[in-house]
Amino acid sequence: MSHESRVLPPALRGRLMSADAAAALIRPDDHIGMSGFTGAGYPKAVPKALAQRMQAVHAAGAPFKVGIWTGASTAPELDGALAAVDGVEMRLPYQSDPVCRQRINAGQMEYIDIHLSHVAQFVWFGFLGHLDVAVVEVAGILEDGRLVPSTSVGNNKTWLEQADKVILEVNTAQNPQLLGMHDIYYGTQLPPHRQPIPLVRPGDRIGETTLRCDLDKVIAVVETHAPDRNINFAAPDDNSVRIAGHILEFLSHEVRKGRLPAELLPLQSGVGNIANAVLAGLADGPFEQLTAFTEVLQDGMLDLIRCGKLGFASATALSLSNAAMADFNANLADYRRRILLRPQEISNHPELIRRLGVVSMNGMIEADLYGNVNSTHLMGTQIMNGIGGSGDFARNAYLSIFMTPSTAKNGLISCIVPMTPHVDHTEHDVQILVTEQGLADLRGLSPKQRAQVIIERCAHPDFRPALRDYYRRALDQSPGKHTPHLLQEAFAWHLQALRGERMGHGA
């Protein structure tokens, strides 16, 4: 496909228009389903044009807000632009934009944090209200109207099916060779008509290479030529390398014990430096013929594919640095044999995660003595990003691993605390905790046994005495000794942190 030919259906030629003209078709209070997942495949032009229109309307004294539903996080051109003009009534699901975050935490914008696997079905069920408009970036529109997906799939299938009206952004900066790298499953149904999802290996193709779209619903086609917002990862720092080391040692131990096959099981890995350090460790490690069944394809996974260690990766989006993106584009025909991008209702589906036996690795903000994990809220009240797919994976994984450096804010904050003031993953869903200090294997341990292992293996030595002191006093004074706590001081550490003091001092 050349630049000129990416909108092939003659019927759509008359609907080509500017982003401003397309944005003018969006009404106040519309619910808009936008493409985009971790800075990949989000619409580049219409959200900005919509933000400008909103600003003008606001300046004229009238209200103009919309509901924004996406795959996951997007980029400043979408979340940032719309939040900056106070144009978002309700945002869902996962987001990571600093402007968005600031407005949400200031109480100026409503945000619903939803398991990523729940989003599409909630829309199908009618639980979130009616979807008015879909704004979806594609890499091209084929002659017969099928859409070539872009660098993320997210909830695009659902947006295109459920929305009354569709606005397509055809981005000629996206590689036309993406055609063939996607697997769009059209077998989902509403209960009671659902059938088993016929996927038993990460590489199984169960769907179509393109997105279906009722062209009669397409009210605008906007041509763009803009790259994704790729993230540049720093080289792994010491803590990340140590955490990765503990995980790799643990995986080898599990293989020796016969609890994991030599090629492991399909890997899920969150984004960020720790995740990339684990992947870098795998590149140098003893495991061959690895697979991934995950949300996002990071630099480290491309490296693993290139070095032959990773046989296949299933994901819903790319999340690459500029350098990795250049490599990806240069070698797309090769990568296409090793990568499938799927809707997030498939990449994150509990049925598939449990069937495949995924080894799940996710970051966290803090864990408590008993292994309850807070992934989302700073000091219990400020949302950081969202739960994303961590719940889909942790609950259904073969092994559920959560990881963090043991301290934050230059050692003022301990990431192991007496009690977390927000819980995203309960003790029931957390099997392994890892910090640079070590790895706590919580399988088969009661809460009290967990506490001792978590303190001694994961907490920073500077905080261990105070944690031991809390735990010992709780064990002595707690009305119940199944999960001992002192409710009057369970959050004393967080209150110290809120005052800018070192957690646990004076204990």
Added chain:
Amino acid sequence: MSHESRVLPPALRGRLMSADAAAALIRPDDHIGMSGFTGAGYPKAVPKALAQRMQAVHAAGAPFKVGIWTGASTAPELDGALAAVDGVEMRLPYQSDPVCRQRINAGQMEYIDIHLSHVAQFVWFGFLGHLDVAVVEVAGILEDGRLVPSTSVGNNKTWLEQADKVILEVNTAQNPQLLGMHDIYYGTQLPPHRQPIPLVRPGDRIGETTLRCDLDKVIAVVETHAPDRNINFAAPDDNSVRIAGHILEFLSHEVRKGRLPAELLPLQSGVGNIANAVLAGLADGPFEQLTAFTEVLQDGMLDLIRCGKLGFASATALSLSNAAMADFNANLADYRRRILLRPQEISNHPELIRRLGVVSMNGMIEADLYGNVNSTHLMGTQIMNGIGGSGDFARNAYLSIFMTPSTAKNGLISCIVPMTPHVDHTEHDVQILVTEQGLADLRGLSPKQRAQVIIERCAHPDFRPALRDYYRRALDQSPGKHTPHLLQEAFAWHLQALRGERMGHGA
């Protein structure tokens, strides 16, 4: 099968022995997988004999404890007897025995609370250590060695497969006509060899009517003749009837809105008076051709089957009153066409719960302003029973409903609190909260919107002013306003309750 003929394989005749002799084959520190789920199908004789032996060993100054793994709760003859002699090193999963509970909360017995769907696979994965002995009640042993399951299936398939040694209790008090009412699925595998589970309707038979057992592993067969510990439910009290009324009204509303089919979707219902009130309401309600995909079959479900409203019920155990049990036994041939009992790895399987689109109704201890639910811990530290299957269902259900009276302890305790000191179900897994006051539909609401609906719909009017006050001050003073909280007083209500005072007084 007559009493005399229930142990048909000649090879097993020589292994018939007393419960005392069988218990003598159990060694200290053994991990024992016992049958039993909600007072149905647990071994009646060997646990008591084991407890007596332990008592003698303890009296002689020697230690003797074992690990007890079950399906879920059992009865005083098992959990109570072994806990009373301090014979349990580690108990898992769900339990509800008063002696067990007392010892766990006194810190004298270790307890691991596990999602019921996780137990079997954790044993298969080797995560809980080695299973030494299975002690399983059956209704009979067929000529070819196949076992006729009893009134619960639970984890029996896994215990029989995984244990080195098997002790069978053949209970002639169990109805021999149970043969044919079970569906034991033998298609589970370890990852990466798992396949889709071919069940698409609650009534689908996917397995065998009997349990397989390697007779070479059978070290003892003990004949018993003792009934299950059936529970007698009180007639629904006013609060239960009101809660049921709100739920039925809501289900009708969802049908009118087109969000549920006229015959609803498969129902899951916890045990207890509220659950039975809901089922009683359904017997008088407008819905026909209902189905159930649930853990336990209660009195109310039998009533629904008898009156023709419930077409099929899938469960893993019976949980009947004496009167209902008599009816069940008298009409077993009829009920067998409407009921299947399955392993709990199937009754609680995330893949199936999500596929079927279950309407899940579970009790809770308390919920917080934002919809986080505590199902297990009184005042955050004392275990009540356990999470059971509520997490399996709530996370994967089409609709996840939690219910409780709005107050406890004669109005001293509010079951809607500022913050729960223990979280079993996060806001992400809780869509509907119901008390006798009303129903809060949390779908599509942000945390702040949830708080207002929960206070005004679910909290008792006596506690609403104090809850509003906390919420308003939190909204004003909270560092983050996504999930507003005042950490310094988040548990003030629980501390009041621990002092015997009324929650929220003085606010």
